Amino acid sequence: MALKEPFAADHPFMPTDTFKDDVVIITGGGTGLGKAMARAFAKMGAGVVIASRNADHRAAGIAAVEELGGKAIGLAVDIREPDQISAMFDEAERLLGPVTVLVNNAAGRFMAPAEDISPNGWRAVTQIVLDGTFFCSKEFHRRRLAAGGAGAILNIGATFAWTGGPGSAHSAAAKAGVINLTQTLGVEWAVDQVRVNCLAPGYFPHEDTAAHMKGDWSGEDKRARQMPAGRVGRLQELGWSATFLCSPFASYITGHTLVVDGANWLRHRASSAPDFVPVREWARPPRD
Amino acid sequence: MLPADEFAGKVVLVTGGGSGVGLAMARGFALCGARIAIASRNEETLAEGAAELHGLGAEVFTVQCDVRQRNQVTDMFTQIEEATGPVDFLLNNAGSNFPALAENLSVNAWRAITQIALDGTFFCSQEFHARRCRVGRAGAIINNLASYAWTGFPGDVHSAAAKAGTLNLTLSLATEWARDQIRVNSIVVGTYPHSRVPNNDPREREGRRGRTVPAGRALRAQELGWAAAFLCSRFGGYITGLNLVVDGGDWLRRDLLKPPFIPPRERKDLWFGQ
Numbered sequence: 087m088a089l090k091e092p093f094a095a096d097h098p099f100m101p102t103d104t105f106k107d108d109v110v111i112i113t114g115g116g117t118g119l120g121k122a123m124a125r126a127f128a129k130m131g132a133g134v135v136i137a138s139r140n141a142d143h144r145a146a147g148i149a150a151v152e153e154l155g156g157k158a159i160g161l162a163v164d165i166r167e168p169d170q171i172s173a174m175f176d177e178a179e180r181l182l183g184p185v186t187v188l189v190n191n192a193a194g195r196f197m198a199p200a201e202d203i204s205p206n207g208w209r210a211v212t213q214i215v216l217d218g219t220f221f222c223s224k225e226f227h228r229r230r231l232a233a234g235g236a237g238a239i240l241n242i243g244a245t246f247a248w249t250g251g252p253g254s255a256h257s258a259a260a261k262a263g264v265i266n267l268t269q270t271l272g273v274e275w276a277v278d279q280v281r282v283n284c285l286a287p288g289y290f291p292h293e294d295t296a297a298h299m300k301g302d303w304s305g306e307d308k309r310a311r312q313m314p315a316g317r318v319g320r321l322q323e324l325g326w327s328a329t330f331l332c333s334p335f336a337s338y339i340t341g342h343t344l345v346v347d348g349a350n351w352l353r354h355r356a357s358s359a360p361d362f363v364p365v366r367e368w369a370r371p372p373r374d
Numbered sequence: 375m376l377p378a379d380e381f382a383g384k385v386v387l388v389t390g391g392g393s394g395v396g397l398a399m400a401r402g403f404a405l406c407g408a409r410i411a412i413a414s415r416n417e418e419t420l421a422e423g424a425a426e427l428h429g430l431g432a433e434v435f436t437v438q439c440d441v442r443q444r445n446q447v448t449d450m451f452t453q454i455e456e457a458t459g460p461v462d463f464l465l466n467n468a469g470s471n472f473p474a475l476a477e478n479l480s481v482n483a484w485r486a487i488t489q490i491a492l493d494g495t496f497f498c499s500q501e502f503h504a505r506r507c508r509v510g511r512a513g514a515i516i517n518n519l520a521s522y523a524w525t526g527f528p529g530d531v532h533s534a535a536a537k538a539g540t541l542n543l544t545l546s547l548a549t550e551w552a553r554d555q556i557r558v559n560s561i562v563v564g565t566y567p568h569s570r571v572p573n574n575d576p577r578e579r580e581g582r583r584g585r586t587v588p589a590g591r592a593l594r595a596q597e598l599g600w601a602a603a604f605l606c607s608r609f610g611g612y613i614t615g616l617n618l619v620v621d622g623g624d625w626l627r628r629d630l631l632k633p634p635f636i637p638p639r640e641r642k643d644l645w646f647g648q
């Protein structure tokens with residue numbers, strides 16, 4: 087058997103007006119997990135900002151929210167640049183109102199053996215994932231403090247932050263930084279009523295999963311059989327955890343990293359691992 | 375938080391559910407329509423807890439049980455099943471605690487505390503799993519933890535070791551039982567003043583301890599109820615092996631400047647005093 091399938095995505099969860107007074111910025115909100123979270127927040131009344139460098143992605147995120155009868159705008163931003171972040175917050179405030187929830191979801195990732203990661207490749211990933219998370223959080227907090235209001239930040243971590251990520255050294259190191267930052271900021275900003283938490287997702291395949299990340303794992307059966315849960319994650323399950331953490335029902339939860347992965351990262355290597363294949367034999371960056 | 379009928383027709387068993395953290399979690403389930411079974415060694419505690427849950431309109435079944443005794447655990451599940459139905463959710467909250475220096479801890483005291491918390495959690499989980507598998511139904515378990523499971527706690531070696539064991543148990547069982555549709559998680563509970571904690575008046579503790587928490591206050595009962603209900607609900611259906619920390623950032627405090635360290639054996643109040 088596998089873990090039970092979840093309710094359908096539109097099953098009532100928290101009260102439908104839970105986020106009616108909230109404006110949520112989701113970086114990378116136009117694809118994958120970001121888009122799923124945008125829908126989850128929109129369903130409960132939030133005004134959603136799809137923040138992304140890519141115009142097509144912004145459009146897709148807006149469409150996904152509007153399809154549910156929700157409200158969304160798209161804003162272009164490179165989160166490695168603090169000036170662009172500040173401008174984005176200005177525009178979001180002007181169009182939707184003060185930003186009260188921030189989801190630092192934007193990331194960059196590609197598979198490569200560590201020896202082949204160029205300085206630019208290293209910087210691109212670490213600056214988007216770690217620097218971007220920090221810069222956006224700082225801007226969010228500054229404005230919340232000025233407004234005398236509370237807020238919630240949700241970062242995206244990964245369980246390989248704890249184990250290391252062979253084949254993704256840059257991404258794993260950056261995610262480890264994000265989890266640690268979550269803990270630091272959770273303590274520093276509790277007094278300002280800004281809660282900071284993190285989500286560490288398991289495998290949630292979606293239509294935007296890049297081909298090179300899908301790799302050989304085509305078809306659900308192969309992947310699902312490897313997992314204690316016996317199935318992959320469904321996007322609405324991620325949305326529920328994300329919205330819960332940012333809701334008033336999680337008012338005493340801060341500095342926490344919530345793992346939603348069907349116990350996948352808990353598989354003990356020694357007892358059930360196939361032969362070890364050297365990383366350089368399978369970790370390949372995409373061909374351009 | 376969740377729809378009021380989310381757990382309609384379901385039975386939740388809360389060991390140690392007559393007071394404190396267990397009762398707070400039980401309230402969360404009562405508000406979602408569950409039938410509540412609370413277990414404890416103490417009849418008076420059970421009666422008080424039941425009264426509070428009745429006040430929320432819940433059906434309550436009380437059972438006396440010493441979770442260190444494997445046969446009593448079996449009997450407990452049987453009694454509940456016959457009275458109100460098979461248990462769908464298990465909250466392993468039974469625990470006992472008192473301050474003690476390790477050098478003074480008697481064999482009996484060591485065994486009492488560790489067996490209630492760790493053995494009791496294991497026995498109840500085992501019984502729950504067996505019964506769920508027999509009827510082919512899914513289920514969820516939540517174990518009660520404290521952050522001293524990670525750090526140790528001078529003056530509380532017995533409970534801290536037991537909690538560390540319970541954390542690890544959560545991880546093993548989650549992986550073993552995922553394919554049986556039994557999810558196993560734990561909640562690290564922050565500062566929750568209540569009358570059963572030894573040596574303190576809850577009101578006084580709220581003031582003093584609340585100030586040491588980054589959140590600036592203690593935990594509220596409803597916050598425990600929401601967390602427990604969320605984890606057991608279908609909305610948490612892909613969450614297993616998780617250790618959810620509900621503590622206002624407390625365990626993450628790292629201060630460069632601290633008051634002088636007073637060796638535990640020199641303290642007036644072993645846990646809270648200087």
